[in-house]
Amino acid sequence: MNVLLVIAGAAVGAPLRYVLDRAVQARHDGRFPWGTFVVNISGCLVLGCLTGAGLPAAWTVLAGTGFCGAFTTYSTFSYETVRLTEQRAYRYAIGYTVASVAAGLVASTLGYAAAHALLG
Known part of the structure; x- marks a missing residue:
């Protein structure tokens, strides 16, 4: 069932x-x-909200692992940082990372x- 969620x-x-x-x-x-x-950053905010809400496990799997896992993108963040470094845009690369x-x-x-304050 969790896989489907x-x-x-x-x-x-x-x-x-x-x-x-793109927008x-x-x-x-x-x-x-x-x-x-x-x-x-918006994915971090959503995942923080989900964690603070203390939802049942099924909702955490659906919204946290499924939605937030696919919505956020560490691989693209890493790729873009490398691309900025290759372009010698070091300040952008460091600024983006930090x-x-x-x-x-x-x-x-x-x-x-x-x-947590509203629902916990």
């Missing part, structure tokens, strides 16, 4: 990631990968705290 969540998360990434990136010129950045990790931690913490 992961598949169902991923079936929504992956296309939504693509659409949001954000289309509005920004330049080297910084805003699309992936926004997707990953901002992604820091903002992701802040977003997940805020999501957790908000959901």
Whole structure:
């Protein structure tokens, strides 16, 4: 049953990631990968909320593992960081890495705290 929940969540998360990434990136010129950045930070916020809400295990598998797992993209983050480094855009690469990790931690913490305060 869990496999079906992961598949169902991923079936929504992956296309939504693509659409949001393209929509954000289309509005920004330049080297910084805003699309992936926004997707990953919003995914951290959602996963923080899910964790803080204390949902039943099935919902956690569906929304956390399935949806958030397919929505966020560590591989694209890594690839874009390498690409920026190859282009000798070192400040962008370092800024992207630091901002992604820091903002992701802040977003997940805020999501957790908000959901825990409202629902926990």
